[in-house]
Amino acid sequence: MKKLGFIGTGIMGKPMAKNLIDAGYPLVVYDINHKALEEMVDYNAKSASSCKEVASQSDIIITMLPNSPEVEKAVLGKDGVIEGVKRSQTLIDMSSIAPLVSQKVAKELEKKGVDMLDAPVSGGQEKAQSGTLAIMVGGKEEVFKQCKAILEAMGKPILVGDIGAGQITKLVNQTIVAINIAAVAEALILGKKAGVNPQRIFEAIKGGLAGSQCLTDKGPRMFQGRFNPGFRIGLHVKDLNNVLATSRELHTAMPLCAQVMEMMQTLMAEGHTDLDHGSLALFYEKLNGISLKEE
Template identity: 50%
Template sequence: MKRICFIGLGIMGKPMAINLIKAGYSLQVYDRNPPKVEAVASAGARGCSSIKEAVEGCDYIITMLPNSPHVKSVVLGEDGVAENAKKGALLIDMSSIAPSASREIHDELKKRGIRMLDAPVSGGEPKAIDGTLAIMAGGDEKDFEEARELFDVLGSSAVLVGPVGSGNTCKLANQIIVALNIAAVSEGLMLARRAGADVEKVFMAIRNGLAGSTVMNAKVPMILEGNFKPGFRIDLHIKDLANALDTGLNTNTPLPLTAEVMQMMQVLKIDGEEKSDHSALMKYYEKLTGTRVRKE
């Protein structure tokens, strides 16, 4: 069986790695936080103390890291993936990073005979745990088909959307739509509350109509309970929206609503909510109006 290296064992990476172990794959895992390595090693992986050790002899290297600088450091940095992966290995970067960073990493790896897919995901921690993530990939079709058996373990859908960098472009579009959806839901429910309606019943009335969405069904119950335990953190969503705005600038694409919702999230970050779930966007409206939508 092919050997897999998994680097990055955070909120998303840990359950993804565990699902691969449960599916019978042999994993070598690394994270700069040793307790995270120990947690996945206890599920059956081989815990490693360095990137070099984790990458050694592996056919596939999966990275799930917070941002572009992290991925560049792990892959292209001293004693990183590029220096230690065997020729012909396939890097599957499932982080959400700038498309330009994906292309830069790909070009450097190609010089060393290492293949790459950028394959970010959507669905947050619950779908990472369930193995039902939506995977959007960029790269060579042959490499994508080779990786499909892994994607089938990690997600309920995997689509090749274009060359390397396209996966993260797709993810940016996804993140814009999710952020604006949460903001729209928050704005609509705040109107309902201040106009005297029962917000929970408003949710029940509209969730199966045209306004209904996966975002609404996932986030409104959290909002009403005041449960902002992170499935996807505000600071990470800010990072994605910043990448979207940079990409918009580089492609001469106006993104006025993206800029607005990013500023709303920045306000929450200043208020100390950066580690909260992005559904905490409701707190922005509560701050504006002095009205709580959350249950007392």
């Protein structure tokens, strides 16, 4: 069985790594958070002191990090993955980062004879825990086939194209999610303002064309005022920054995405950076002077 390395055991990475251990894979892990490392060691992982050490002890290295700079540092920086790799290894980056950075990292690893997949995920903490994440993969088909069983221990992987295609697909996903959550909050506020119980509206429409995973997951959170992450506003803003930067490079107009980005920026300015992105409801509640929370 392949020896796996896992770098980044935060809110998403920790349950993903645990699912790999549950599937029987030997795992060596690294995180700058020592407490997170200790928890993984208690779960039968082996700890490493650097990204370089993870790479030197693994056949396949997985990274799950916050953003492009962290991935570049972990892979290409001092004591990074690239200093510990050997020819014929594979890096699977499951972080959500800029597509151009994925392509840059892949080119540098290729010089060492190392393959790479970019494989960002969607589904949040709950699906990371249940091993049912949507996994959007870019890279060579033969490398994808070699790694498919590993990815299936964490969710449902789909190959969407060459390196960078996984990240583009994730940007599309994050755009749709952001706009969808905003639409759910906006519409439910209208219903409540008109005097109709929003929970009854939710029950009436969730099985129709307006139904979506966003409505199903975030509607109940809005009714309960329960905005613990989940998926943090601050991370979604990071993703939308990558969306809008990419759209500018491609001269693609994205007015709805830009509008929701401003809503999220407002929430961050009000101190809500670490709340779930379902807290977009708070933006509408403040704007309209009404709460969706059940009375």
